[in-house]
Amino acid sequence: MSPIVIDKLISIVGSEYVLVSDEDRLAYAYDSQMLEFPPDAVIRPRTADEISEILHLANEELVAVVPRGSGTGLSGGSVAPGGGVVLDLSRMNSILEIDSGNLHAVCEPGVITAHLAAEAEKQGLLYPPDPGSIKVSTLGGNVAENAGGLRAIKYGVTKNYLMQVRAVSPTGEEFVSGAKTRKCVAGYDLASLLCGSEGTLAVLTEITVRLVPYPKFRRALTAVFETASAAGGAVSEIMAAGLTPSTLEILDQRTIQVVEDYARLGLPKEAGALLLVEFDGFSEAAVTDETEAAQKILLQAQARQITQAQDDQEREKIWEARRVALAALARVRPTTILEDVTVPLPELSTMIDRIADIARKHSILIGTFGHAGDGNLHPTLLTDERDAEEMARVENAITELFDAALELGGTVSGEHGIGFTKAPFLRKEVGENTLEVMRRVKRSLDPNNILNPGKFL
């Protein structure tokens, strides 16, 4: 990047907030999928006006701009494979308002989601979307990815809580969409268009989200199964019975074993699979009824053992098992590739069997965990990127995983987005006509292809 452009960037945000050293650029070369693409520079704005100026300059100089929250994304969305500037939004991290009357919060995009959740909880309120990365990822990144999480099964995903956004278009204009009201149909719903657009259509600069009253009662339990597909069958029966768990997660045998070796939580290492289930609500009787009804279904579905948490400490242990799953799997081999297939619930156990078949066929270690109640599985391939022969098998296994999900009527991404790592699979899922409509939206908003170019389209 030319020194003149660097000087112009410095004139917008100050020299302290334009990073060009090799070390700094390397720090922004990765997301959580561990891709290495150092940007030409990193710029750390504090205001929407600065972002507007940066984008005007980027259009004049034809420099790519890649928005970034905390870089926990799992599809390469926040890295700059073609070079350009990474726009680090972490300085815009203020919670501007929590309104317990209207049940909303207004935040800058760099607010860490767990901070918002903690502040809301102090006022007896819940911000439900809770991606596994909640302690690190930002609200801006969550909106840009339409992040899901453990509670999505009952409460929905990020888009279900989005009321209003302020944003800067790729050509530098500041605009607003949505309202701080329960309903709003004033013009095109641009807030929804931006939600899940992976930083390709605008930079989010202020986000208003809906909050809900914090549930008073919770009951958590684990159910042990001989096989993962039997556990998958139990999940679709619980949902078909009309029960509404707030969380319904699965760990397969490999994941149970590595979690137990890592965290020593007393998990049954010989089990085929474990379901982690929680119900919450405002009536203790209703929560108890639902928990008991779920236990009956789990037993009918051949659960070998069911254990209910007796206190908060035991409940915490259950969720610790889920929280450390990825870290525990990542210790097994040098390279970890976390995938994100989602299928209709009745196909869940078939998908689990297909993952096991694919792992056997290609001799690849795969540990699977995920948001089973949403049909959302994270087959995690444990491999070594230095071994070219093994990586070729990994590539084939990944292709077959996505093909299996699509054959079963599913999707290639339930929550991690397409970025550029999954672009070929998006084409398989939606086809050329849909991609062309998406490209037209992108071209009309970003004629110079400045904002996060080269991602999924």
Ligand SMILES: Cc1cc2nc3c(=O)[nH]c(=O)nc-3n(C[C@H](O)[C@H](O)[C@H](O)COP(=O)(O)OP(=O)(O)OC[C@H]3O[C@@H](n4cnc5c(N)ncnc54)[C@H](O)[C@@H]3O)c2cc1C
């Ligand atoms: C251990 C772990 C667990 C995870 N669990 C979950 C989970 O349960 N559910 C889930 O959905 N995801 C999960 N993720 C994936 C990831 O955390 C989410 O996608 C998260 O929303 C990314 O937020 P971030 O702030 O890190 O964004 P980044 O990774 O920095 O960016 C993600 C995308 O958002 C864009 N972006 C960021 N900020 C803005 C902005 N202000 N304006 C416009 N575009 C922007 C970027 O350009 C990029 O395309 C997990 C990741 C890890 C590592």
